[in-house]
Amino acid sequence: MFNPSPLDYTVDFTMNGHPRDMLKKDRQLSLVQDDRHDSGLDSMKEEEYDQFVQELKDIRLQPKETCAPLQSSPCQPAPAWKQQVTEDGDTFLHLAIIHEEKALSLEIIHQTGCDKAFLNFQNKLGQTPLHLAMITDQPEIAEALLKAGCNPEIRDFRGNTPLHITCEQGSLRGVGVLTQYSPQHHLSSLLHFRNYSGHTCLHLASVQGYLAIVECLLSLGVDVDAKEPCNGRTALHLAVDLQNEELVSLLLKHGADANKVTYQGYSPYQLTWGRNNSVIQEQLKPFTTLDLQMLPESEDEDSCESESEFTEDELLYDDCVIGGRFVPC
Structure with missing residues (x-):
């Protein structure tokens, strides 16, 4: 499918004339793509894809000599393959990674040399090639990108x-x-x-x-005690919510604070009340102060205690006035 010579690399995403579906590698792409959030094989219409394949067939990667020639300048323009960008914002490298063309991806990274702008280029979803290497679970590509100097701190659209x-x-x-x-x-x-x-x-x-x-x-x-913003839960709170005994144990082993409370004032131990898993409660008890083991009194109970001991029917009225006169009730 892709047999590059040492000096000349011809791109052919058609897999020697096989149908486009061969590129899906026996995966349920519609399901995977929901999780992957990359542009994927189905991001382009069939005719657009075929046109793009035809364009890529003519692109050739030149032998790498030094970093300097790869940098675009008025005297030395960027090679054609580095200027190719789809309407989704994917470069040649993005597409090679999405299609899981490992040999091609590694060669592009090798040829890119010192051009960090190309390595860190973001598509319309804010994804760099490194994002896509993680989405498609290609750690070898990620390693090559990091060694080439790409920036792992760049954020995507989420x-x-x-x-x-x-x-x-x-x-x-x-x-x-x-x-x-x-x-x-x-x-x-x-x-x-x-x-x-x-x-x-x-x-x-x-x-x-x-x-x-x-x-x-x-x-x-x-x-370990960082809080998520919705309810102020730490990882330990989340472990209790998930009823994950092993996770609770692991977090406590690494110093998770069992006395951290959510925005509503609940400790991880208090979240165990009403659940069937007593093991987690026993795990947390030695690490939780006594005041954070009992559930706080509810607002409903407080409001009931503040109400009058008389019901509406039992209340005595002595201030009824009709026509300016007090009327006994």
Whole structure:
């Protein structure tokens, strides 16, 4: 399908004349694409796709010599393949990653050299090639991108960094690549970044119950007590909501504060009331202060106590006035 010579790379996304459906690699693309949020194979109409394939067939990657010739300038314009952008904002590299053409993706990254602008180019969903490498679970491509100098802090249209995406998808390999090859100053920021919903990577991994990823993040120094913005729940609150005993144990082991309360004033222990899982309650009890073990009195109870002891029928009226005169009741 793709057999590049050392000096000349011909692009052919038609897979030697096979139908376009061959590119789907036996996946239910409509279902996957809802989760992937990339432009995907179905983002273009059939005739648009065929036209684009025809254009790509003529693009050739030239042998890489130095970084300098790859930089566009008035004297040295960018090569044609670097200027190709679809109406969805996808570059040649975006498309190669979406189509999971590993050899082609790696060669483009190699040829790109020092051009960070191309490596960090965002499509109309705000996705860089690194986002797409995480969405399509291609850690080898992610490693190559990071080694080439791409920026892992760039956010997509939902405020997700590539680390947010791979934590939510549960790719431990992806998390390993991002945390291993991201520069230290980037990594410390990534661990604390919140997406536009206010969730950290720890929140996303906890909600999905990915214990290995949670432990990896905790070992790297993520804030274990960070609160999500909707109700002010920490990962420990979320673990109780999910009734995940192992997650509760893991978070407590790494120093999660069992006395943190939500915006409504509830501790993780108080969220165990009314649930069938007594194991979690026993796990939390030694770490929770006595005042945060009992449920707070409800507002309804407080309001009832403040009401008069007389019912409406029992109240005595002595101030009825008719025509300016007091009338006994």
